[in-house]
Amino acid sequence: MGEATTTPRERYRQQVRAEIKERAWEQIAAAGASAVSLNAIAKHMGLSGAALYRYFTNRDELVTELVRDAYQSLAGTFRAVAARGEGNLSGLAHALREWALADPQRYFLVYGTPVPGYRRPADVTVIASEIMGIVLEACTPQPGDGRATPFEATVEARPKEEAGQPLAAPDALHTAVFFWSRLHGVLSMELGGHFTGMGFDPALLFQTELELLLTRGP
Amino acid sequence: MGEATTTPRERYRQQVRAEIKERAWEQIAAAGASAVSLNAIAKHMGLSGAALYRYFTNRDELVTELVRDAYQSLAGTFRAVAARGEGNLSGLAHALREWALADPQRYFLVYGTPVPGYRRPADVTVIASEIMGIVLEACTPQPGDGRATPFEATVEARPKEEAGQPLAAPDALHTAVFFWSRLHGVLSMELGGHFTGMGFDPALLFQTELELLLTRGP
DNA sequence: TGTACATCAGTGAACGCGCGTTCACTGATGTAC
DNA sequence: TGTACATCAGTGAACGCGCGTTCACTGATGTAC
Numbered sequence: 001m002g003e004a005t006t007t008p009r010e011r012y013r014q015q016v017r018a019e020i021k022e023r024a025w026e027q028i029a030a031a032g033a034s035a036v037s038l039n040a041i042a043k044h045m046g047l048s049g050a051a052l053y054r055y056f057t058n059r060d061e062l063v064t065e066l067v068r069d070a071y072q073s074l075a076g077t078f079r080a081v082a083a084r085g086e087g088n089l090s091g092l093a094h095a096l097r098e099w100a101l102a103d104p105q106r107y108f109l110v111y112g113t114p115v116p117g118y119r120r121p122a123d124v125t126v127i128a129s130e131i132m133g134i135v136l137e138a139c140t141p142q143p144g145d146g147r148a149t150p151f152e153a154t155v156e157a158r159p160k161e162e163a164g165q166p167l168a169a170p171d172a173l174h175t176a177v178f179f180w181s182r183l184h185g186v187l188s189m190e191l192g193g194h195f196t197g198m199g200f201d202p203a204l205l206f207q208t209e210l211e212l213l214l215t216r217g218p
Numbered sequence: 219m220g221e222a223t224t225t226p227r228e229r230y231r232q233q234v235r236a237e238i239k240e241r242a243w244e245q246i247a248a249a250g251a252s253a254v255s256l257n258a259i260a261k262h263m264g265l266s267g268a269a270l271y272r273y274f275t276n277r278d279e280l281v282t283e284l285v286r287d288a289y290q291s292l293a294g295t296f297r298a299v300a301a302r303g304e305g306n307l308s309g310l311a312h313a314l315r316e317w318a319l320a321d322p323q324r325y326f327l328v329y330g331t332p333v334p335g336y337r338r339p340a341d342v343t344v345i346a347s348e349i350m351g352i353v354l355e356a357c358t359p360q361p362g363d364g365r366a367t368p369f370e371a372t373v374e375a376r377p378k379e380e381a382g383q384p385l386a387a388p389d390a391l392h393t394a395v396f397f398w399s400r401l402h403g404v405l406s407m408e409l410g411g412h413f414t415g416m417g418f419d420p421a422l423l424f425q426t427e428l429e430l431l432l433t434r435g436p
Numbered sequence: 437t438g439t440a441c442a443t444c445a446g447t448g449a450a451c452g453c454g455c456g457t458t459c460a461c462t463g464a465t466g467t468a469c
Numbered sequence: 470t471g472t473a474c475a476t477c478a479g480t481g482a483a484c485g486c487g488c489g490t491t492c493a494c495t496g497a498t499g500t501a502c
Contacts, residue, residue, distance in 0.1 A: 185403025
């Protein structure tokens with residue numbers, strides 16, 4: 001254990017911080033991100049509202065911390081999947097879906113409606129590009145790999161251009177972006193309830209979209 | 219003009235209602251949907267807060283009305299496109315993108331992060347399915363049309379199944395759903411700023427995704 | 437081990453604020469005769 | 470056309486509420502000698 005130097009006080013501090021964030025997540029799950037309230041969290045914890053200012057300088061810092069944690073959680077999930085040797089597009093896709101379904105509001109905090117005027121802190125942007133990096137890696141043909149692309153179908157089998165307008169080369173970045181946007185499309189429609197009453201199984205839709213991506217590329 | 223029976227008072231009423239909604243949209247554009255405030259709107263219009271209760275029974279009714287208007291606006295846009303004879307997938311896609319870019323927050327009010335616990339009123343759901351109906355129509359081969367599907371490439375040229383797992387038949391509903399989810403994916407990533415700093419032209423991405431859909435189907 | 441001091445978690449009162457909403461009212465606009 | 474009445478837009482004061490945040494404080498926990 002590297003944190004042997006951690007004092008009991010510091011440990012307690014981190015526990016309370018963690019509980020504050022947990023309560024904040026409960027509020028978000030119950031009424032959306034704008035419902036996060038320091039006073040309400042304090043009351044729920046049996047503390048006075050002022051006590052929370054020992055742990056966060058203000059409400060904004062708490063929310064920013066939640067956003068950061070959300071990004072970090074996804075990055076960690078992806079890293080774990082990759083470490084398990086399942087860091088291909090299929091593995092990442094299923095990890096993404098599981099992660100999103102586990103806490104939809106956390107997912108939306110990252111990829112949902114942007115709050116006008118809100119700027120992601122620089123370090124969060126770094127985590128975001130780390131996430132994209134892992135996807136990108138899955139889209140990059142590995143040396144020693146049998147195939148030249150992450151797809152089962154070969155690139156050559158696909159039409160090179162359409163109606164005289166050349167399509168962008170299906171390079172890794174291109175693939176990663178469409179991997180992301182398509183899965184986000186299906187996922188956010190599912191979580192937003194836009195499929196309900198249409199007689200579709202969202203899991204199957206996700207799977208279908210993923211398979212189309214895997215077999216044909218973007 | 220069928221509204222010849224409208225009294226001046228009623229006309230005035232509608233004007234004020236319209237201005238209230240306009241101010242509400244400004245608030246949404248500035249700080250998100252949760253920032254809609256009757257008092258702030260009233261102050262901005264030079265009225266007392268209580269005056270607005272002549273026009274909306276409460277805050278909730280105003281917000282619901284905005285949601286309804288957003289759906290109706292998109293439905294109207296789609297209807298107009300169809301009436302212009304451009305109701306194919308390409309025409310609808312570009313209309314969707316224009317509509318979304320014209321007012322991103324309006325777009326997100328419809329397809330953005332769902333507010334936990336919020337139920338769309340029944341009549342809004344009706345409009346939503348009307349919108350889907352127009353898309354569905356564009357996905358349905360028209361009698362007298364030269365082609366059997368809305369795609370340039372024929373269905374037969376595509377592999378019927380992959381790895382022994384049969385793909386769902388690319389029928390109209392299937393096509394419509396993927397049309398919607400893919401374009402929503404690209405659009406919401408663009409509007410959410412998740413493409414910034416990646417060196418992509420969002421318009422081109424949208425166009426590319428659309429063309430892939432048109433030439434290869436879902 | 438005991439004492440003196442420093443650190444720090446948490447309190448409770450207070451601040452100003454903006455919110456949604458109600459209510460009795462004034463005054464202007466429209467309607468009926 | 471003029472008068473009597475009804476309708477209705479808007480006022481302003483008031484309500485209770487919860488919010489974020491500050492501040493001087495108490496009391497418990499940790500540290501130094």
